[in-house]
Amino acid sequence: xxxxxxxxxxxxxxxxxxxxxxxxxxxxxxxNSPVKYTDIDYMVFTDASRYVSRGDSPYxxxxxxxxxxxxxxxxxxxxxxxxxxSFGKALFALSDVVAGWLVAKSLVLTHQMSPERALKYAxxxxxxxxxxxxxxxxxxxxxxxxxxxxxxxxVLNRRITLAGIxxxxxxxxxxxxxxxxVSIIWWLDNTKTTRTLTPSASASExxxxxxxxxxxxxxxxxxxxxxxxxxxxxxxRLTLVSMLTFAALNAGMYLRYGTPFLQHTYFHHLTRIxxxxxxxxYSTLLYLSAASDSIDSGAxxxxxxxxxxxxxxxxxxxxxxxxxxxxxxxxGTMLAQTFAFxxxxxxxxxxxxxxxxxxxxxxxxxxxxxxxxxxGLLVALxxxxxQALWLQxxxxxxxxxxxxFAPGLFLASLGFFAVNAWILGIIVADVGRG
Amino acid sequence: MRRxxxxxxxxxxxxxxxxxxxxxxxxxITNLDAAREERITLGFDELSGELWQxxxxxxxxxxxxxxxxxxxAVSPFSSRVSPGLHVFYSPVPSSGSSxxxxxxxxxxxxxxxxxxLGCESPExxxxxxxxxxxxxxSTAAYQFYELLPSLENLVxxxxxxxxxxxxKECYRRAELISSADSIDINxxxxxxxxxxxxxxxxxxxGADGWTEVIQxxxxxxxxxxxxxxxxxxxxxxxxxxxGGLLAVVGEDTxxxxxxxxxxxxxxxxxxxxxxxxxxxPPTGLHPTMTISMPxxxxxxxPGRPDAACALHAYLTLPSSVFGDKYQLSTSDELFVKSHNxxxxxxxxxxxDLEAPDWFVSHWGSSWLLxxxxxxxxxxxxxxxxxxxxxxxxxxxxxxxxxxxTPVPWPVVFWACTAEDGTxxxxxxxxxxxxxxxxxxxxxxxxxxxxxxxxxxDVVLVEELDVPVLTLRERDGFFQxxxxxxxxxxxxxxxxxxxxxxxxxxxxxxxxxxxxxEADKHAKAE
Numbered sequence: 033x034x035x036x037x038x039x040x041x042x043x044x045x046x047x048x049x050x051x052x053x054x055x056x057x058x059x060x061x062x063x064n065s066p067v068k069y070t071d072i073d074y075m076v077f078t079d080a081s082r083y084v085s086r087g088d089s090p091y092x093x094x095x096x097x098x099x100x101x102x103x104x105x106x107x108x109x110x111x112x113x114x115x116x117x118s119f120g121k122a123l124f125a126l127s128d129v130v131a132g133w134l135v136a137k138s139l140v141l142t143h144q145m146s147p148e149r150a151l152k153y154a155x156x157x158x159x160x161x162x163x164x165x166x167x168x169x170x171x172x173x174x175x176x177x178x179x180x181x182x183x184x185x186x187v188l189n190r191r192i193t194l195a196g197i198x199x200x201x202x203x204x205x206x207x208x209x210x211x212x213x214v215s216i217i218w219w220l221d222n223t224k225t226t227r228t229l230t231p232s233a234s235a236s237e238x239x240x241x242x243x244x245x246x247x248x249x250x251x252x253x254x255x256x257x258x259x260x261x262x263x264x265x266x267x268x269r270l271t272l273v274s275m276l277t278f279a280a281l282n283a284g285m286y287l288r289y290g291t292p293f294l295q296h297t298y299f300h301h302l303t304r305i306x307x308x309x310x311x312x313x314y315s316t317l318l319y320l321s322a323a324s325d326s327i328d329s330g331a332x333x334x335x336x337x338x339x340x341x342x343x344x345x346x347x348x349x350x351x352x353x354x355x356x357x358x359x360x361x362x363x364g365t366m367l368a369q370t371f372a373f374x375x376x377x378x379x380x381x382x383x384x385x386x387x388x389x390x391x392x393x394x395x396x397x398x399x400x401x402x403x404x405x406x407x408g409l410l411v412a413l414x415x416x417x418x419q420a421l422w423l424q425x426x427x428x429x430x431x432x433x434x435x436x437f438a439p440g441l442f443l444a445s446l447g448f449f450a451v452n453a454w455i456l457g458i459i460v461a462d463v464g465r466g
Numbered sequence: 467m468r469r470x471x472x473x474x475x476x477x478x479x480x481x482x483x484x485x486x487x488x489x490x491x492x493x494x495i496t497n498l499d500a501a502r503e504e505r506i507t508l509g510f511d512e513l514s515g516e517l518w519q520x521x522x523x524x525x526x527x528x529x530x531x532x533x534x535x536x537x538x539a540v541s542p543f544s545s546r547v548s549p550g551l552h553v554f555y556s557p558v559p560s561s562g563s564s565x566x567x568x569x570x571x572x573x574x575x576x577x578x579x580x581x582x583l584g585c586e587s588p589e590x591x592x593x594x595x596x597x598x599x600x601x602x603x604s605t606a607a608y609q610f611y612e613l614l615p616s617l618e619n620l621v622x623x624x625x626x627x628x629x630x631x632x633x634k635e636c637y638r639r640a641e642l643i644s645s646a647d648s649i650d651i652n653x654x655x656x657x658x659x660x661x662x663x664x665x666x667x668x669x670x671x672g673a674d675g676w677t678e679v680i681q682x683x684x685x686x687x688x689x690x691x692x693x694x695x696x697x698x699x700x701x702x703x704x705x706x707x708x709g710g711l712l713a714v715v716g717e718d719t720x721x722x723x724x725x726x727x728x729x730x731x732x733x734x735x736x737x738x739x740x741x742x743x744x745x746x747p748p749t750g751l752h753p754t755m756t757i758s759m760p761x762x763x764x765x766x767x768p769g770r771p772d773a774a775c776a777l778h779a780y781l782t783l784p785s786s787v788f789g790d791k792y793q794l795s796t797s798d799e800l801f802v803k804s805h806n807x808x809x810x811x812x813x814x815x816x817x818d819l820e821a822p823d824w825f826v827s828h829w830g831s832s833w834l835l836x837x838x839x840x841x842x843x844x845x846x847x848x849x850x851x852x853x854x855x856x857x858x859x860x861x862x863x864x865x866x867x868x869x870x871t872p873v874p875w876p877v878v879f880w881a882c883t884a885e886d887g888t889x890x891x892x893x894x895x896x897x898x899x900x901x902x903x904x905x906x907x908x909x910x911x912x913x914x915x916x917x918x919x920x921x922x923d924v925v926l927v928e929e930l931d932v933p934v935l936t937l938r939e940r941d942g943f944f945q946x947x948x949x950x951x952x953x954x955x956x957x958x959x960x961x962x963x964x965x966x967x968x969x970x971x972x973x974x975x976x977x978x979x980x981x982x983e984a985d986k987h988a989k990a991e
Binding site for chain 1: 748804805822824860863866931932946956958959960963968971
């Protein structure tokens with residue numbers, strides 16, 4: 033087994049092979065069964081590409097809620113060449129593998145791992161059947177994965193301009209990566225960027241990984257100096273480049289596609305009215321309040337608590353977690369941020385889980401989940417059982433027509449939330465312990 | 467005012483001359499076994515101010531209503547619409563976007579048909595069906611539908627607004643509306659006249675045929691015309707031939723024999739083909755509508771050898787139920803075949819895939835689907851089942867956790883090309899503006915399949931149970947408060963737990979990096 037991980041070509045070969053098999057299997061199932069392997073979202077992307085190929089707006093396709101870049105990227109799916117319909121899936125699957133490769137490379141930097149060991153942990157992503165399944169079915173989360181991990185890799189390697197571009201692009205793509213901007217900026221302090229450091233720090237500079245400053249050098253500086261210390265060329269560059277990238281992309285898309293671009297890519301997420309059942313603890317409350325708003329009866333929810341949902345979510349993922357953990361462990365912080373963002377979000381579907389899954393290889397090596405296998409098993413078990421209970425209620429509702437909104441789905445989503453919040457606590461403690 | 471009353475006797479129905487008595491003032495009909503149509507045409511000067519105020523702002527208005535119960539639609543009245551109230555409307559083109567002070571039409575419809583109609587204004591409540599091309603300008607721009615089970619309100623409205631206080635005959639005739647199987651009302655600004663027609667497949671109340679005394683028209687302008695007709699074999703496939711007796715009451719001294727034929731858009735399926743509609747349980751949030759047809763009746767209607775025919779279904783769905791137009795318009799053969807569908811030909815209305823019902827202002831959507839038919843080689847004896855995957859919207863919470871939503875049966879028909887030069891408009895019984903016929907070219911013929919519920923009592927409306935959030939108003943634990951407080955409590959606790967963990971980290975090691983390079987290295991080895 034260990035010889036397997038010693039050979040990168042075997043691991044990457046297996047990762048690629050797994051995806052190629054799934055791609056062919058998917059094509060076979062699609063061609064032979066009315067029940068399709070291909071995800072419904074992929075039909076949305078490719079429909080949008082078809083509109084683009086005819087010179088129309090991708091937003092002519094209902095429920096296309098993505099940047100036009102995605103529809104452009106998938107233009108080859110509209111070419112009348114056999115097999116090219118799967119171009120996008122191959123692209124997403126390739127993104128997966130590249131993301132896994134970057135995970136392995138970054139692990140060497142952050143954890144000073146041997147390439148072999150790094151590859152072992154990267155295999156949590158590379159050889160994860162769930163990941164391969166999701167991208168070969170045509171879900172674009174793989175693209176997000178590679179963007180986010182490339183961002184981390186660029187930051188770790190001090191490629192600040194590249195990081196800025198990736199951050200701007202990531203936020204343009206799916207909004208949520210903005211949370212990483214905060215932790216990266218906080219992490220990028222003098223100790224990691226200036227050359228006038230203590231010998232030990234500059235020695236590690238070449239290895240370019242972990243923050244390792246003497247805390248007493250900064251804690252005693254006066255407030256004003258601290259503020260000036262905070263404003264470093266790197267931080268300014270990252271902020272400006274990412275904002276410029278984000279703004280330029282949006283301006284370009286807005287000029288090309290106008291308001292529908294803004295509406296579907298961004299505003300939709302603020303004003304969405306479809307509160308179909310999902311994993312979020314807020315979903316029952318949102319159903320209740322949306323329904324009672326529309327009839328103005330006193331029977332519904334009165335507190336409007338759901339409009340405050342962003343407070344715990346953003347307080348944790350944008351402020352507190354980056355602040356407390358950011359300087360200790362950047363990928364660990366990004367995992368905790370993402371986990372908090374997804375757990376406390378008003379909408380949550382299973383593809384959101386991929387957002388944090390990509391960071392697991394960075395967290396697992398030092399986590400208490402692997403050090404205390406019983407705890408790890410319990411966490412995995414509760415996470416799976418929490419979802420299974422919810423899915424069972426969802427199945428009753430969706431397919432059997434049983435009214436399981438309350439208490440079924442309501443309690444299941446709160447239960448799943450509780451499990452996730454508990455796990456988040458463990459992650460925070462682990463990352464904080466370092 | 468002109469009245470035209472047509473009795474259509476089934477073939478082989480008994481008729482004896484003594485069943486009709488024509489006097490200078492009246493025509494008496496006795497125990498006549500027949501279907502009956504009555505059409506009343508009113509000039510605009512005969513309309514009440516209330517009607518005229520609204521109608522004069524309309525380019526055209528067409529109302530179609532069909533009852534929920536199964537009835538026989540005999541030739542030449544064989545065309546059908548789904549049970550319920552259908553309104554088709556076009557504004558006067560010159561006067562602004564809608565042409566109508568926007569709520570007047572809905573206000574009138576509510577007054578006439580039901581104060582509870584979900585009709586606010588044409589812009590908000592009506593959908594705009596696809597207009598195939600400007601050539602078919604006869605297709606109305608706006609379409610409205612609601613399942614209206616009864617016409618009681620129309621009866622009362624007619625009696626109050628149009629009958630004299632003691633006009634017993636007027637009251638009786640208005641009352642007859644409530645037993646009609648279908649009602650048509652047409653107005654257009656070219657003729658400036660309003661026609662109302664009712665169709666009865668049989669005499670009301672289980673009576674032994676029609677017995678009535680038809681008075682001559684008393685006013686200055688108008689007449690009362692009566693026909694006693696039966697269908698005869700026609701010479702051309704497009705044609706319907708009728709033979710029988712005609713009389714204008716008050717003018718003619720005797721019933722005159724007649725035999726005439728005309729091309730017709732609508733024909734009953736010659737072999738009496740039927741269909742039934744069901745939803746197989748459990749319907750969940752994704753009910754599948756099944757249209758079942760006996761195979762032996764699924765033959766193309768006999769027409770001209772060069773005619774092209776295809777089987778179609780036209781669905782009228784309330785907003786709580788919808789189809790996924792992307793799913794249904796797929797070019798994937800496997801999907802289409804597995805449902806015995808051929809193609810989605812037209813769709814209009816609310817096709818939003820996500821919005822809950824309370825965000826949908828329109829009444830719903832209409833769908834024209836071409837259906838597949840069994841291949842020649844298919845020798846199976848089982849019913850041919852076409853399945854249409856549909857989806858439900860979220861509805862308001864209820865005490866029981868369920869709400870029912872009615873889904874009217876679609877109309878199912880063969881559409882065939884007719885010979886060039888066929889003038890369908892010559893038909894004295896022609897019927898257009900049904901929602902579906904306008905989606906075909908003007909030279910199309912339709913062979914209607916009869917809805918045939920398995921059980922005589924079954925109505926042509928399926929009731930779907932939609933699961934919704936259970937919300938008890940008074941007692942019971944899971945009321946809105948509990949959901950609200952439970953959510954807030956659990957989220958707050960989760961938040962505090964993470965805060966506590968963050969606090970512990972901050973207290974023990976601050977927010978500064980750890981010295982752990984060596985540790986980690988050791989662990990990693």
